[in-house]
Amino acid sequence: MADAPNQTQPSADGPAWRANLGRWAAIVGVHVALVLAWQFGVRMTSLPAFVLPAPTDILATLSKTSYAWWDNTLVSTIEILGGYALAVVFGVALALVFSWSRILTLAVFPLLVTLNMIPKVALGPLVIVWFSYGIRTNMLITFSLCFFPVLLTTLRGLREVEPDLLDLVKSLKGSRWKMFRYIQLPGSLPYIFSGMKVAAILAVAGAVVGEFIASDRGLAYLMIQVQASLDTPAMFMAVLILTFIGVALYLAVLGLELLFVPRDARK
Known part of the structure:
Protein backbone atom coordinates (compact mmCIF):
# COMPACT_ATOMS: atom_id res chain seq x y z
CA MET A 1 0.00 0.00 0.00
CA ALA A 2 1.32 3.43 -0.90
CA ASP A 3 2.18 5.83 1.87
CA ALA A 4 -0.41 8.43 2.71
CA PRO A 5 0.31 11.83 1.19
CA ASN A 6 0.30 13.58 4.57
CA GLN A 7 2.75 11.17 6.18
CA THR A 8 5.72 13.09 7.56
CA GLN A 9 9.20 11.86 6.92
CA PRO A 10 11.76 11.76 9.81
CA SER A 11 14.06 14.73 9.81
CA ALA A 12 17.75 14.02 9.44
CA ASP A 13 18.51 16.97 11.67
CA GLY A 14 16.53 15.52 14.57
CA PRO A 15 19.11 13.03 15.87
CA ALA A 16 21.92 15.56 15.40
CA TRP A 17 19.97 18.20 17.32
CA ARG A 18 19.27 15.77 20.15
CA ALA A 19 22.91 14.68 20.25
CA ASN A 20 24.10 18.30 20.52
CA LEU A 21 21.56 19.02 23.24
CA GLY A 22 22.65 15.93 25.16
CA ARG A 23 26.31 16.92 24.80
CA TRP A 24 25.72 20.41 26.17
CA ALA A 25 23.54 19.03 28.97
CA ALA A 26 26.38 16.70 29.97
CA ILE A 27 28.90 19.57 29.93
CA VAL A 28 26.68 21.77 32.10
CA GLY A 29 25.88 18.85 34.40
CA VAL A 30 29.54 18.09 35.03
CA HIS A 31 30.27 21.73 35.91
CA VAL A 32 27.27 21.97 38.23
CA ALA A 33 28.25 18.72 39.94
CA LEU A 34 31.78 20.02 40.49
CA VAL A 35 30.51 23.26 42.05
CA LEU A 36 28.12 21.38 44.33
CA ALA A 37 30.85 18.96 45.42
CA TRP A 38 33.13 21.93 46.08
CA GLN A 39 30.47 23.72 48.14
CA PHE A 40 29.52 20.75 50.31
CA GLY A 41 33.11 19.53 50.61
CA VAL A 42 34.29 22.86 52.02
CA ARG A 43 31.36 23.10 54.44
CA MET A 44 31.76 19.54 55.67
CA THR A 45 35.51 19.81 56.23
CA SER A 46 35.28 23.34 57.70
CA LEU A 47 38.24 24.55 55.69
CA PRO A 48 39.16 28.18 56.37
CA ALA A 49 38.28 30.61 53.62
CA PHE A 50 41.88 31.68 53.06
CA VAL A 51 42.76 28.06 52.15
CA LEU A 52 39.77 27.15 49.99
CA PRO A 53 36.64 29.31 50.00
CA ALA A 54 33.23 27.92 49.17
Whole structure:
Protein backbone atom coordinates (compact mmCIF):
# COMPACT_ATOMS: atom_id res chain seq x y z
CA MET A 1 0.00 0.00 0.00
CA ALA A 2 1.32 3.43 -0.90
CA ASP A 3 2.18 5.83 1.87
CA ALA A 4 -0.41 8.43 2.71
CA PRO A 5 0.31 11.83 1.19
CA ASN A 6 0.30 13.58 4.57
CA GLN A 7 2.75 11.17 6.18
CA THR A 8 5.72 13.09 7.56
CA GLN A 9 9.20 11.86 6.92
CA PRO A 10 11.76 11.76 9.81
CA SER A 11 14.06 14.73 9.81
CA ALA A 12 17.75 14.02 9.44
CA ASP A 13 18.51 16.97 11.67
CA GLY A 14 16.53 15.52 14.57
CA PRO A 15 19.11 13.03 15.87
CA ALA A 16 21.92 15.56 15.40
CA TRP A 17 19.97 18.20 17.32
CA ARG A 18 19.27 15.77 20.15
CA ALA A 19 22.91 14.68 20.25
CA ASN A 20 24.10 18.30 20.52
CA LEU A 21 21.56 19.02 23.24
CA GLY A 22 22.65 15.93 25.16
CA ARG A 23 26.31 16.92 24.80
CA TRP A 24 25.72 20.41 26.17
CA ALA A 25 23.54 19.03 28.97
CA ALA A 26 26.38 16.70 29.97
CA ILE A 27 28.90 19.57 29.93
CA VAL A 28 26.68 21.77 32.10
CA GLY A 29 25.88 18.85 34.40
CA VAL A 30 29.54 18.09 35.03
CA HIS A 31 30.27 21.73 35.91
CA VAL A 32 27.27 21.97 38.23
CA ALA A 33 28.25 18.72 39.94
CA LEU A 34 31.78 20.02 40.49
CA VAL A 35 30.51 23.26 42.05
CA LEU A 36 28.12 21.38 44.33
CA ALA A 37 30.85 18.96 45.42
CA TRP A 38 33.13 21.93 46.08
CA GLN A 39 30.47 23.72 48.14
CA PHE A 40 29.52 20.75 50.31
CA GLY A 41 33.11 19.53 50.61
CA VAL A 42 34.29 22.86 52.02
CA ARG A 43 31.36 23.10 54.44
CA MET A 44 31.76 19.54 55.67
CA THR A 45 35.51 19.81 56.23
CA SER A 46 35.28 23.34 57.70
CA LEU A 47 38.24 24.55 55.69
CA PRO A 48 39.16 28.18 56.37
CA ALA A 49 38.28 30.61 53.62
CA PHE A 50 41.88 31.68 53.06
CA VAL A 51 42.76 28.06 52.15
CA LEU A 52 39.77 27.15 49.99
CA PRO A 53 36.64 29.31 50.00
CA ALA A 54 33.23 27.92 49.17
CA PRO A 55 31.60 29.03 45.90
CA THR A 56 29.05 31.07 47.89
CA ASP A 57 31.88 32.94 49.63
CA ILE A 58 33.46 33.68 46.26
CA LEU A 59 30.20 35.02 44.81
CA ALA A 60 29.72 37.18 47.91
CA THR A 61 32.76 39.26 46.94
CA LEU A 62 30.85 40.64 43.94
CA SER A 63 28.72 42.75 46.28
CA LYS A 64 31.75 44.57 47.71
CA THR A 65 32.43 47.82 45.90
CA SER A 66 35.99 48.07 47.21
CA TYR A 67 37.14 45.55 44.61
CA ALA A 68 35.89 47.68 41.68
CA TRP A 69 34.96 44.54 39.78
CA TRP A 70 33.37 46.35 36.85
CA ASP A 71 36.30 48.68 36.20
CA ASN A 72 38.95 45.97 36.59
CA THR A 73 37.00 43.55 34.41
CA LEU A 74 36.59 46.20 31.71
CA VAL A 75 40.34 46.92 31.70
CA SER A 76 41.28 43.23 31.42
CA THR A 77 38.67 42.67 28.71
CA ILE A 78 40.02 45.56 26.63
CA GLU A 79 43.57 44.21 26.98
CA ILE A 80 42.52 40.69 25.99
CA LEU A 81 40.30 41.63 23.05
CA GLY A 82 42.56 44.42 21.83
CA GLY A 83 45.72 42.33 21.81
CA TYR A 84 43.86 39.40 20.29
CA ALA A 85 42.34 41.49 17.49
CA LEU A 86 45.72 42.98 16.63
CA ALA A 87 47.27 39.51 16.51
CA VAL A 88 44.58 38.21 14.14
CA VAL A 89 44.79 41.21 11.80
CA PHE A 90 48.58 41.38 11.62
CA GLY A 91 49.00 37.60 11.64
CA VAL A 92 46.71 37.08 8.65
CA ALA A 93 48.13 40.11 6.81
CA LEU A 94 51.76 39.08 7.26
CA ALA A 95 50.97 35.48 6.29
CA LEU A 96 49.44 36.81 3.08
CA VAL A 97 52.57 38.85 2.35
CA PHE A 98 54.74 35.79 2.98
CA SER A 99 52.59 33.75 0.59
CA TRP A 100 53.29 36.32 -2.13
CA SER A 101 57.05 36.60 -1.59
CA ARG A 102 59.28 33.57 -1.14
CA ILE A 103 62.35 35.77 -0.67
CA LEU A 104 60.70 37.71 2.15
CA THR A 105 59.65 34.45 3.78
CA LEU A 106 63.21 33.10 3.72
CA ALA A 107 64.57 36.37 5.10
CA VAL A 108 62.03 37.28 7.80
CA PHE A 109 60.17 34.14 8.88
CA PRO A 110 63.18 32.49 10.62
CA LEU A 111 63.69 35.73 12.56
CA LEU A 112 60.07 35.66 13.72
CA VAL A 113 60.50 32.06 14.85
CA THR A 114 63.55 33.06 16.90
CA LEU A 115 61.74 36.02 18.45
CA ASN A 116 58.79 33.81 19.32
CA MET A 117 61.10 31.55 21.34
CA ILE A 118 61.95 34.38 23.72
CA PRO A 119 59.98 33.97 26.99
CA LYS A 120 57.34 36.67 27.05
CA VAL A 121 57.65 37.06 30.81
CA ALA A 122 61.31 37.99 30.32
CA LEU A 123 60.31 40.60 27.74
CA GLY A 124 57.72 42.14 30.04
CA PRO A 125 60.05 44.44 32.01
CA LEU A 126 61.68 45.63 28.79
CA VAL A 127 58.31 46.40 27.21
CA ILE A 128 57.36 48.41 30.29
CA VAL A 129 60.64 50.36 30.12
CA TRP A 130 59.98 51.14 26.44
CA PHE A 131 56.25 51.87 26.58
CA SER A 132 55.55 52.53 30.30
CA TYR A 133 52.53 51.09 32.15
CA GLY A 134 48.99 50.97 30.90
CA ILE A 135 46.43 49.15 28.82
CA ARG A 136 48.40 49.57 25.59
CA THR A 137 51.45 47.86 27.05
CA ASN A 138 49.41 44.89 28.25
CA MET A 139 47.71 44.71 24.86
CA LEU A 140 51.15 44.51 23.29
CA ILE A 141 52.14 41.62 25.57
CA THR A 142 48.87 39.86 24.68
CA PHE A 143 49.59 40.48 21.01
CA SER A 144 53.06 38.93 21.34
CA LEU A 145 51.56 35.69 22.69
CA CYS A 146 48.73 35.43 20.15
CA PHE A 147 50.46 36.60 16.99
CA PHE A 148 52.61 33.62 16.02
CA PRO A 149 49.92 30.87 16.17
CA VAL A 150 47.71 32.93 13.84
CA LEU A 151 50.61 33.64 11.48
CA LEU A 152 51.76 30.02 11.36
CA THR A 153 48.39 28.39 10.74
CA THR A 154 47.29 31.05 8.23
CA LEU A 155 50.52 30.68 6.26
CA ARG A 156 50.03 26.94 6.12
CA GLY A 157 46.45 27.39 4.93
CA LEU A 158 47.49 29.78 2.18
CA ARG A 159 50.09 27.29 0.98
CA GLU A 160 47.50 24.49 0.87
CA VAL A 161 45.53 26.23 -1.87
CA GLU A 162 45.58 24.38 -5.20
CA PRO A 163 48.34 25.87 -7.41
CA ASP A 164 46.21 25.29 -10.51
CA LEU A 165 43.57 27.68 -9.21
CA LEU A 166 46.16 30.35 -8.56
CA ASP A 167 47.62 29.85 -12.03
CA LEU A 168 44.14 30.19 -13.52
CA VAL A 169 43.57 33.53 -11.78
CA LYS A 170 46.99 34.76 -12.91
CA SER A 171 46.26 33.76 -16.50
CA LEU A 172 43.04 35.76 -16.36
CA LYS A 173 45.00 38.82 -15.19
CA GLY A 174 43.40 38.73 -11.78
CA SER A 175 44.85 41.01 -9.11
CA ARG A 176 46.46 39.69 -5.96
CA TRP A 177 43.54 41.01 -3.93
CA LYS A 178 41.03 39.07 -6.04
CA MET A 179 43.25 36.00 -5.78
CA PHE A 180 43.22 36.31 -2.00
CA ARG A 181 39.52 37.13 -1.71
CA TYR A 182 38.11 34.44 -4.00
CA ILE A 183 40.72 31.66 -3.83
CA GLN A 184 43.14 31.87 -0.94
CA LEU A 185 40.85 33.18 1.81
CA PRO A 186 38.03 30.61 1.42
CA GLY A 187 40.56 27.76 1.22
CA SER A 188 42.55 28.91 4.23
CA LEU A 189 39.64 29.76 6.56
CA PRO A 190 39.79 26.44 8.44
CA TYR A 191 43.47 27.04 9.19
CA ILE A 192 42.86 30.67 10.17
CA PHE A 193 40.22 29.65 12.68
CA SER A 194 42.49 26.94 14.09
CA GLY A 195 45.07 29.60 14.83
CA MET A 196 42.41 31.94 16.21
CA LYS A 197 41.24 29.28 18.66
CA VAL A 198 44.77 28.70 19.93
CA ALA A 199 45.31 32.45 20.20
CA ALA A 200 42.05 32.84 22.15
CA ILE A 201 43.43 30.51 24.81
CA LEU A 202 46.69 32.47 24.99
CA ALA A 203 45.07 35.92 25.03
CA VAL A 204 44.02 35.74 28.67
CA ALA A 205 47.49 34.61 29.69
CA GLY A 206 49.00 37.59 27.89
CA ALA A 207 46.86 40.11 29.75
CA VAL A 208 47.55 38.41 33.08
CA VAL A 209 51.30 38.44 32.48
CA GLY A 210 51.19 42.15 31.69
CA GLU A 211 49.17 42.98 34.78
CA PHE A 212 51.33 40.79 37.01
CA ILE A 213 54.54 42.50 35.88
CA ALA A 214 53.38 46.07 36.35
CA SER A 215 49.92 47.57 36.21
CA ASP A 216 47.60 49.72 38.26
CA ARG A 217 44.31 48.27 37.01
CA GLY A 218 42.86 44.95 35.93
CA LEU A 219 41.82 41.64 37.45
CA ALA A 220 45.35 40.25 37.73
CA TYR A 221 46.46 43.48 39.39
CA LEU A 222 43.60 43.07 41.86
CA MET A 223 44.76 39.54 42.64
CA ILE A 224 48.19 40.84 43.63
CA GLN A 225 46.61 43.52 45.85
CA VAL A 226 44.37 41.13 47.79
CA GLN A 227 47.06 38.45 48.04
CA ALA A 228 48.80 40.39 50.83
CA SER A 229 45.71 40.10 53.02
CA LEU A 230 45.07 36.43 52.12
CA ASP A 231 41.75 37.39 50.55
CA THR A 232 41.43 34.09 48.71
CA PRO A 233 37.73 34.48 47.79
CA ALA A 234 38.53 37.66 45.84
CA MET A 235 41.45 35.96 44.11
CA PHE A 236 39.19 33.08 43.09
CA MET A 237 36.58 35.52 41.80
CA ALA A 238 39.17 37.30 39.67
CA VAL A 239 40.31 33.96 38.24
CA LEU A 240 36.72 32.96 37.47
CA ILE A 241 36.01 36.23 35.67
CA LEU A 242 39.20 35.89 33.62
CA THR A 243 38.16 32.33 32.78
CA PHE A 244 34.72 33.52 31.73
CA ILE A 245 36.25 36.15 29.43
CA GLY A 246 38.49 33.52 27.85
CA VAL A 247 35.62 31.06 27.39
CA ALA A 248 33.41 33.78 25.89
CA LEU A 249 36.15 34.70 23.41
CA TYR A 250 36.69 31.06 22.47
CA LEU A 251 32.95 30.47 21.99
CA ALA A 252 32.74 33.59 19.82
CA VAL A 253 35.48 32.20 17.59
CA LEU A 254 33.68 28.85 17.43
CA GLY A 255 30.47 30.64 16.45
CA LEU A 256 32.24 32.48 13.63
CA GLU A 257 33.78 29.21 12.48
CA LEU A 258 30.36 27.56 12.35
CA LEU A 259 29.09 30.52 10.35
CA PHE A 260 31.86 30.80 7.75
CA VAL A 261 33.47 27.35 7.49
CA PRO A 262 31.65 24.27 6.15
CA ARG A 263 31.43 21.36 8.57
CA ASP A 264 33.59 19.03 6.47
CA ALA A 265 36.40 21.61 6.25
CA ARG A 266 36.70 22.41 9.97
CA LYS A 267 40.01 21.57 11.59
